[in-house]
Amino acid sequence: MKWSEATWQESQAIYSAIINLPFIQEMTAGTLEVTKFQFYLKQDALYLTYFGSVLAAIAAKLADPKHALAYLGYAEQAIVVERVLHESFFKQYAIADYGEMQPSCHHYCHYLRAVVGFESVEVAAAATLPCFWIYGEVGRYIKDRVQQPNNPYQAWVDTYAAADFNTSVTEAIAICDALAENASEATREQMTKAFLRAAYFEYDFWLAAQTQVSWTPL
Template sequence: MKWTEQTWKKIDENYNAILNMPFVQELAKGTLPKTKFQFYMAQDSLYLEHFGRALAMIGSKSHHIGDALAYIRFAEGAIVVENALHESYFEDFGVTDKGVLQPACHHYTHFLKSTAALEPVEVAMAATLPCFWIYKKVGDHIYNGQQITNNPYQRWIDTYGGEEFADSVKQAIDICDQAAQHTTPEIRKRMTEAFIHASHLEYHFWEAAYDMRIWN
């Protein structure tokens, strides 16, 4: 069994908790309050800037030139392509200021950047994978189960449930499996730990958006 298949089993319960959380349920139904989505989009836009930097660091440390190129392209996608979606939503939903990194976003982005900077590149790859993979699976879950029309959040659903994003996710999964296969048991263990921790941070990111959690 591939490393990603084994590791996903360890976060399956957390993934199902994400699917059942109010933020995702109401996003799928189009009933998520506008203020909560505004908060989420502002934080997610800030997140993508830091996520892109972490991906670029991974690219610079990758052992194989193909992996380096892939992660540099992932970084470009996070910073340029996905931010274009956010900017259009900012206009549609009246968001004029991203604000500052709030606790959940701050914790998540600093975990990713410190991991990319200080850990072996294989561990950093594993830490960034949940953002790709969980978003894709959540997007697919909503897209395939849709029963309503005129969802105000349809473009978000289409982005993460679309084929272009699916290609990037598959590539990231394949790279992580190759990295796990060719590294040591100790680093593979640390890859698993980083993946699990990042999956919990994904949950808390959406939870914090629904609660609109800010610094006290």
Template sequence: MKWSNTSWNNIQSIYDKIIEMPFINQLANGTLPLDQFQFYIQQDSIYLENFGRALALIAARAHEVDDVLTYTRFAEGAIVVENALHESFFKEFKISKTHDVNPVCHHYIHYLKSTAALDQVEVAMAAVLPCFWIYKKVGDYIYENQSVKNNPYQQWIETYAGEEFGLLVDQAINCCDRVAETCSDNQKELMHKAFYTASQLEYNFWDSASKLKRWEIE
């Protein structure tokens, strides 16, 4: 069994809980409260900038030239392309650009950047994979289960359910499978753990938007 198949099986229960969340189902049927979407986009814009930095670190440390180029393109996409998408959301949904990072986003971005900088590069590749893979799966799930026309969040849905994003996800999965083949059993286990931890943080990120979680003392 490929490394990616085993890793996904390990987090299947987390993914199942994600698609059962009210936030996801309300996003699908267009009833998600505006303040939750605004909060989510604010935090996601912070996350993506730092996700791009983590990807750039992986590119700098990758062993194979193809991986250097792949993760460099991933980083560019996260910072440039995704930010352009968020810019349109800021305008359309009247979202303030003045905002602080919340506790969950803070935890997640620092986990990814520290892993990308300090851990084995193959482990870092595994840590950033859930952001690609879970978003694609969630996007596909919402797209296939839409119940309304003229969903105000349709642009978000089509971005992550789209074919172009799907190709990037396949690349990220294939990279992890390929490098895992060169790793020892212990190193593969570290990759699995990183993938699992980041998947937990994906759940917490959605949950924090649903509950508008902020620092208890500000």
């Protein structure tokens, strides 16, 4: 079995917890409160900047130039393409600024930075894979279930259910499998741990938006 298949199986409890979050269910129904989506968007715009720089740092460390080019493309996609979408949502939802990075986003971004700074490139690539794979799956999950013709979140859903996003997902999975194939058993285990940790952070990111978890003023 490929590393990605075994790891995806291990992540199923986290994936179903994500799908069952009220945030995802209400987005699917089109009933998600706007304030929760606004909180999510602001945090996500901040996240994407960090995510883009982590992807560029991975590209710099990858030995195979084809893999490096792919990660440079994902970095561009995160910073340019996704942020353009966010900025159009910012207008639609009357968001003036990004605001402060709140605990869940902070934890996730700094975890990714620590992994890319201090772990092997294989582990760093595995840590960024849930950002692709889970979003692709969630996008498809919601798209298949949207019933309301004018779901206010349709543009968001369309981004992550889109064919080009899914091409990146498939390609990133294949690169991680190629890295895993040439890695030691110990590195493969670290890759799996990193994937599962980042998958948990994906869960926590939506949970935090749902409950709008912010720094406690002291």
